[in-house]
Amino acid sequence: MSKAFTPRMIAGLRPFVRTRARQLAERLAAVAECEFVEDFANPLPLAVLSEMLGVPPEDHGVFHTWTTDIGLVFSLALGGDVVTRVESALVGLDEYIAALMARKKAAPAGDLISALVAAHQDDPLISTEHLRNLIVTMVFAAHDTTRHQLANAMVAFAEHPAQWRLLGSRPELADRAVDEVMRWLPSSPTIYRFAAQDFEYQGLSITEGTFLTMCVTAAQRDPRVFRDGATFDITVAREAPLLQFGAGPHHCLGVALAKAELAEALPALAARLAAPAFAGPFTWRPPVGIHGPNTLPLRFGPA
Template sequence: MSVAKKAVRWGVTHAIPRVALRRAAGEGDLQARLFTESAETPTRGLTGLFDEIHGRGPVVRGKYSYLVSRHSVVRDVLTSQDVRAGIDRVDGVLGRLSTWSASDHLHPVEPPSMLATEPPEHTRYRKLVTRVFTARAVENLRTRTEEIAAELLDALETRARAGEEVDLVETYCSLLPVTVIAEILGVPDHERDKVLTLGTAAAPSLDMGMPWRQFRDTDRALTEFDAWLGDHLAALKANPGDNLLSKLVAAREDGVGLDDKELRATAGLVLAAGFETTVNLLGNGIALLREHPEQLDKARQDPSLWPGAVDEILRFDPPVLLTGRTTVRDTEISGTRVRAGALVTTLLAGANRDPEVFDDPHTFDVTRPNAREHIAFSSGRHYCLGAALARMEGEVGLRALFERFPDLRLRPGAEHRPTRILRGYEKLPALLT
């Protein structure tokens, strides 16, 4: 793609929206404030804004979209047949420029990605994926996940004995899920670092308002990831292995499988989503448990609490902040009339702090009886396919880490990722005494 087309696409999809939203934020628009503040503030620092949004009613009308944050309303929108995933392209000159400058590579929030499709296409994709990505298949991975965690912790133990400071995101939180998902999808050992690098670089693609340099780097990563996926799938077609991606390549529903573009989009989403959000879950969990040592002690003294602790981490500091929907017809959301084609932002992290569902919602409590009612994995037909895998990896990864290094101490220098949608740590320095 020419530099001119790329620059136009950046202007239409990022530069202009960023300027408009910053201006609206200065005028007090809550949706715009969420856009600006989320770029600079960790999710846990946005609770005051969540409370303000909750206090404005079940549906908050902003300058550019409707914003919903109450648990019941978010769930209703995500399960409604009156909305679809994704955002409509704009009309007029900007719409024509957007079409003219559209990229050639696949994008996680553009069709045929499951994040941006609806029935019947979405139903067909999901059926094929769930046939090979079953709960039983995930649970069968628990022993292997425990082995991978132990291998990573063995390497960290050597550094711990030397008194070295380590970055837990780089040495553990990222390596555990990427190794698991790579084995699931048949990625050779020598290509896993590349997948991790490209997946991490492509993570900001879910955001709006990227600066030019970040947009350019993200676009390049998506192009390289798409090309790598094509080569990897071709290799699996020629020499299928005993892995879930080989099974997905061969899967058929009523005699029809995924075509090449659909297969690349689906495999890319499963691969990237299979480790990106779990990196955040592990990093956020480590930080929360060290900040609340009494909660960590409860989990260590009663290992049966670890599954609930993972759900409380997902509720309290979810890996994904929000997701967008577009109304497909004139409809009503919690008593508010909403026109067809309107953007509705569902604030997942806000729903997880709804006081009508969660008692004392701003308190982190690993014994919370209804923590699993969070909406960190979305809801409805777009409920996260990897939820069971993420929960299992979170439970195994956190428990193994704190059993091996019970006196783990976080060090100054932790950095949050600059992304607005995906929420987690970029660096998490620690001493593993």
């Protein structure tokens, strides 16, 4: 089934991403201030996700609510209405995806769900429930992480305006800029692993099976691994891989799509707008799970 999620499909989406990013950038250029999360970081990955999966435009609003609330699954310990929101989103999205799969089976189109449903018919080892769960997980991952990574990128560039101006004048640096913002301020700042065997780390004994939480952000600024790791610089080709996407058979399935979205969005913004500046205070989601600003008030000006 992974064959449906191919480089060719990503390449086919890039013109759509580019056009949508430029349209949203024009809207930002028309206002003195914006709330970047709702005005750009939310609608871009949501539009791309809907285009990829075949979600009709009239469903984008409720789809947005579900994908946003599912991202709170990492914040259950905060209490309040978080559990209720996550449960409601899972039920709503699960039912919606089931109905959408049925529609795609009856009338296939050129979208990912149609491809997955067709592949499922040829693979009896994968149940309909497993396929539905895969799509629900993909929906959550493709929207929430990319939304926060876009917002995190703006935080990084607001704090390093010279780097923004450099990207605006040198759009060929887009791919390095994407890797650098993901290194500097990742939307997944922690990763979780179980120890595969007993070992000792700097005097700390770790037994096999121990659940470990590791800080990606600190590790990716370590100058022993990343040359000048404490410096944000989009011109540097970093040799060490990013940690938040995993490795081997568990390497993130959607990383190519996320990078494609940012690689189109960042130069589109930098070519049209002056460096971002904070237009007011903002708060952050908890630094566990998916991390980024809840809101991000920014000021831009014409380049």
